Each structure stands twice: as structure tokens, then as C-alpha cells.
Amino acid sequence: MRQFTAIVNPTAGGSASAAALLKVARLLREAGAGLETAYSRSLAHARELALHAGQQGRVVLAVGGDGMAGGIGGALSGTDTLLGLVPAGRGNDFARALNLPTEPDALAQVLLHHEPRKVDTIEVESAVHQRTVVLGSVYAGVDALANRHANNATLLRGAASYYAGGLRAVTTWRPARYRVTVDGQEHLHTGYTVVAANSGYYGSGRLIAPDARLDDGLLDVVMIREAPRRLFFALMNELKTGGHVHRPQVRILRGREIRIAADREVPYGADGEVEATLPVTVRVLPAALRVLS
Template identity: 80%
Template sequence: MRQFTAVVNPTAGGSTGAAALLKVARVLREAGAELETEYSRSLAHAQELARAAGERGRVVLAVGGDGIAGGIGGALSGTGTALGLVPAGRGNDFARALGLPEEPEALAEVLLHNPARPVDTIEVESAAHGRVVVLGSVYAGVDALANRHANRSRLLRGAASYYAGGLRAVTTWRPASYRVTVDGELHIHRGYTVVAANSAYYGSGRMIAPGARVDDGLLDVVLIRHAPRRLFFALMNELSAGTHVERPQVQVLRGKEIRIEADREVPYGADGEVDAVLPVTARVLPGALRVVR
């Protein structure tokens, strides 16, 4: 029987990550699994708790949103420790990419019985922010600005905060000129954003890279070119189904290492947590993390 250590973000989703753990914990304990709970004071503290639990051979449960999932997943990348997710945030996009069930009882059954299988992680490196490892995606442009607005919103939660943040960002955005280098090949791009995606989803269920797979050893690089604002709003609506990639303003590349630069100060983000400015390099770490799924 597995032994679990749950690392909880107490403020996930604007409420409490502990509430999301309760029903899952009941099923785990009724099945005979050992579960201990640790409450994090910060992302760095959550990473310390996760590493310590992993060194004791325990399955680490990241309880919260994409920030704590990516932070803990990054800390455990390359260690061999198994990670489980208990989604309790605004977006939960990596859990969505893994196809994890939303019902607590079904999720507990996955955590108890499914194997820990390898997934890719992303090493993110920049002079502005140093080196971190994340799970979902790195995005540079209007979406990073939208995420910044969403994180600072006190009135809206969940998908509503992302949508409102997106509207605010688009109304003030002016196209940037990017230099995007994918596996050594340079692409000149002018537009709204560049996304290096390990997961298909970002921004609370928006399917930015419908072809992305978490275990294929590649990053899908999505470039959205300059277009009239009304067309960009149409593109935003199409993100729910991933049909935006069929438009001529959208280009999708694939590669193992991506360098993103711009002609002015452009923000970038990663898994909803990193908030810095270009340039940045993202490289895939194939099969670096074991995740129960």
C-alpha cells in the first residue's frame, strides 16, 4: 500500500486547498494507505517539504493549482519520486492534460492503484529569473500580461479572472517583434504571443496547443501573429476547442529547445507563477518526472 505526503497550498483557488483533500483523504485512509499532511507557507517551502517526503520514499501529493503542481513537480523532476495531483486551484490545467477525474472518489482510486508513469518537464532559464523547472507551458506576450492581471484580481476567480485579465491585456497590447529559435532554426514573428507548451491547456482550460502531449519529448510552440483585435477576440473564443490552430494567423512548431527574444520588454510566465521578462530559453526534459495518472 502506498504511503502519501500531501503538500497543501492553504489558499489555493482563493479558499482552502485542505477542503479539496478531505474527501480524497477519506478514501485513501479507508483503503489502508498512510497519509500525512503538510501545509506550505510559500512555494519554496512546498518544494522543501516535497523533496523531504520523496527522500523517505513517499508519494508526494501536490494539493492546489498549477502553481504548486508545477513548483513541486519541478522540484521532484529528475529525482525518481512519484507525484500525485489533487487539483484545488483556479486553472488545474496540468491535471486536465493528464485526464485526471474531478470526482474525489475516482481520483483517490487513481492515486491508490494507477502506476507512476514518466512525463516531460520544462527547464526554463533566463537572466531575469534564473533557472526553474515547470510542467505546463512557458508563454511570452499578451497571455503573460493577462495572467498577471488575473493573479492580481481580487474580485474575480477561476476562468472569469483569466477572461477579464485577457480582455484588459488585449485592449492595451501592441504587437511585439519576436526572434524565436527552435532547435537552432530562427523564426521571425510579429504578433501577440509565443507559447512553448508541454501541456495542451493553459489559462483555466484554454486549449492553446491541442497537439501537445506530456510524454512525447517535445514542446509545441504556438505563435499567434498580429491581427485586428476583433479577430484576436475570436481566436480567444476558439481556444476552448483548440480550433484556433486552423487559422492562418496561428503557426505551430515543435522542438526540444526554444529561445524567445523580443524587440522590447515583453513579459513571460510559466505555470502561472513565474512573472519575468524576455529573453528566455525553454528546453524539454524528457520523462524526467514520475506522475500517478
């Protein structure tokens, strides 16, 4: 029977995380599994707790949203430690890409009985973040600005905070001139964003890269070109289904190493947490993480 260590940040969405864990924890214990809970003071501390639990041969449960999943999953990338997710955040996009069930009974069955799956991770390097590893995507442009607004929102939660953040970001955004290098080949791009996607989802369920796969050893590079704001709002709405990829303003490439630079200060983010400015280099790490799904 598997032995679990659940890692929770009590200050970042703590009540939702505690509630989600409580339901699953009872089911795991009733099935005979061991479960201990570790409380983190920060994302860096959560990574330390995850590595320590992994060294003890325990399954690490990341309890929270994409920031917690990405931080802990990134720390465990390249190790043999098994990762499980208890989604309890605003976006839960990596859990969505894994097709994890939302009902506690079904999620407990996944954690108890499913075989591990190997998935890719993303290595991120920049002048600010010398090296970090994330799970879902790295995005540079208006979406990074929107995510910053969503993270700072106090009155809205979930998809509503992302939508409001997006509206605020788009109304102030002016297109940037990007240099995007994919496996050594440079592409010039003027527009709203460049996304290097391992997971198809970001921004609380938006299907930015419909053909992205977690285990294909490639990143899907989605570039949205300059367009009138009215058209961009229509395109944003199409992100719900992935229909935006048929627009001529959207270009998709694939590669293993992507460098993104711009002609001015452009923010980038990763898994809802890493915030810095371009340039940034990202690389896929194939089959680097064992996860339950």
C-alpha cells in the same frame, strides 16, 4: 500500500485546497494508505517539503492549482519520487492534460492503484530565473500579461478571472517583434504571443496546443501573429476547442530547445507563477517526472 505526503499552502487558496484534500484523504485512509499533511509557507518551501518527503520514499501530493503542481513537480523532476495531484486551483490545466478525474472517489482510485506514468518537464532559464523547472507551458506576450491581471483579481475567480484578465490585456497590447529560435533555427514573428507548450492546456482550460503530448520529448511552439483586435477576440474564443490552429494567423512549430527574445520588454510566465521578462530559453526534459494519472 502507498504512503502519501500532501503539501498544502494555507494562504494561497487554502480553503479550497483543504476542502479538496479532506474528501480524498478520508478515502485514502479508509483504504489503508498512510497520509500526512505538510503546510508550506511559500512555493519555495513547498519544493523543500516535497524533496524531503521524496527522500523518505513517500508519494508527494500537490494540493492546489497549476502553480503548486508546477512548483512541486518541477522540484521532483529528475528524481524517482512519485507525484500525485489533488486539483484545487483556478486553472488545474496540468491535471486536465493528465485527464485526472474530478470526483474524489475516482481520484482516490488513481492515487491508490494506478501505475506511475513518466512525463516530460520544461527547464526554464533566464537572467532572472537562472534555472527552474515547470510542467505545463511557458508563454510570452499578451497571455502572460493576462495571467498577471487574473492573479491580481479579487472579485473574480476561475475561468472568469482569466477571461477578464485577457480582455484587459488585449485592449492595451501592442504587437511585439519576436525572435524565436527552435533547435537552432531562428524565426521572426510579430504578434501577440509565443507559447512553448508541454501540456495542451493553459489559462483555465484553453486548448492552446491541441497536439501537444506530455511524453513525446517535444514542445509545441504556438505563435499568434498580429491581427485586428476583433479577429483576435474571435481567436480567443476558439481556444476553447483548439479551433484557432486553423487560422492563418497561428503558426505551430515543434522542438526540444526554444529561445524567445523580443525587441522590447515583454513579460513571460510559466504554469501561472513564474513572472519575468524576455529573453528566456526553455528545454524539454524527456520522461523526467513520475506521476499518477
